[in-house]
Amino acid sequence: MGSEGPKTITIHVTGFKKFLGVSENPTEKIANNLKSYVEKRGLPSGLSLGSCTVLDTAGEGAKSHLYEVLESSVVSADKNTNGTVVWLHLGVNSGATKFAIERQAVNEAHFRCPDELGWQPQRLPIVVEDGAISKAKETSCSTESIFQLLKKKGFDVVQSDDAGRFVCNYVYYHSLRFAEQKGHKSLFVHVPLFSKIDEDTQMQFVASLMEAIAATC
Numbered sequence: 001m002g003s004e005g006p007k008t009i010t011i012h013v014t015g016f017k018k019f020l021g022v023s024e025n026p027t028e029k030i031a032n033n034l035k036s037y038v039e040k041r042g043l044p045s046g047l048s049l050g051s052c053t054v055l056d057t058a059g060e061g062a063k064s065h066l067y068e069v070l071e072s073s074v075v076s077a078d079k080n081t082n083g084t085v086v087w088l089h090l091g092v093n094s095g096a097t098k099f100a101i102e103r104q105a106v107n108e109a110h111f112r113c114p115d116e117l118g119w120q121p122q123r124l125p126i127v128v129e130d131g132a133i134s135k136a137k138e139t140s141c142s143t144e145s146i147f148q149l150l151k152k153k154g155f156d157v158v159q160s161d162d163a164g165r166f167v168c169n170y171v172y173y174h175s176l177r178f179a180e181q182k183g184h185k186s187l188f189v190h191v192p193l194f195s196k197i198d199e200d201t202q203m204q205f206v207a208s209l210m211e212a213i214a215a216t217c
Contacts, residue, residue, distance in 0.1 A: 007217075008048065008084070009046060009048070009214045010049075010050040010083055010084070010086070011050060011086045011213060011214070012052075012053075012069075012085070012087050013030075013031055013050075013051070013052045013088045013089075013206075014052075014053045014054070014055050014089045014171075015029075015053075015055070016028060016054065016057045016090075016091055016167070016168075017056055017116065018057065019057035019115065020113045020116075021094065021113070022193075025057070026191055026199070026202060027054075027090040027091055029194075029199065030191070030203065031052045031053065031090065032052070032054065033203065034049065034203070034206060034207075035049060035052055038210075041207055043207075043211070044211055044215075046214065049210070051069070051073070053069050055069070055171065057115055057116045057167050059109055059111070059117075059121065060117075061115070062115075063174070066171060066175075070175065070178045073085050073182075084217050085182075085185070086141070086184065086185045086217065087184060087186040087187070088187055088210065089171055089172060089186070090188075090189055090190075090191055090206065091168035091171075091188065091189075091190050092192070093191070093192065094192075096190060096191075097192055097196050098156045099150070099189060099191055099192070099205060100157070100158050100159070100160040101143050101146060101157065101158070101160065101189055102139075102163040102172060103138055103143050103159060103160065103161050104137060104138045104139065104176075105136065105163055105173035106134070106136045106165070106169060106173065107125050107126050107127060107131070107132070107136070107137075107173060108123060108133035108134070109170050110122055111166050111167075112165075115166075127173070127177065137173060137176040138176075139186060139188075141185050141187045141213060141216070141217070143187075144159070145215075145216040149208075149211075149212040149216070150205070150209065153208050163188055163190070168188060168190065171188075185213075185217065187213065189209060
């Protein structure tokens with residue numbers, strides 16, 4: 001590409017606050033504690049942790065804040081024109097016992113319960129101008145390679161083509177769309193509750209996930 005200097009990768013992380021049925025969201029704790037965790041653990045050369053943000057578990061009503069968060073990465077990327085920007089979104093699947101790397105999001109908001117701001121869309125397109133609710137956007141991250149690296153480290157992880165139709169899928173669809181426009185990357189990963197996989201293991205997983213993303217970008 002004609003750029004000089006070593007390749008750098010900045011990963012921005014988001015988690016979610018509580019929502020109906022999940023009074024303590026593990027991704028809120030992970031996002032809040034990740035900076036201090038990776039400072040102690042260290043990251044490979046060229047990889048840095050950018051912002052860590054906890055989002056409201058809400059769709060349309062929280063969209064403007066989501067875009068503020070996403071836009072903030074454009075400002076930081078402009079300072080480092082040789083760098084890759086990756087958005088890593090973490091959400092909880094309260095019924096899961098494994099980590100799930102989500103390969104795609106679908107242009108459909110169909111909430112089984114109201115979000116934290118009271119919105120409960122039924123079979124609505126997330127972005128009307130994108131067309132049908134069946135339209136999917138796939139991540140440009142190498143999910144198979146990331147999956148294999150995490151499996152080798154002993155983590156209980158799967159790949160998934162269904163991020164649901166709730167707020168996780170809603171945020172992921174917007175993020176994938178934004179990443180396409182800006183030349184960034186976006187990846188969503190579902191985690192279980194801490195009662196299924198303990199907090200320390202989940203922190204290790206997210207740090208290893210960041211390293212796997214950096215190794216395959």
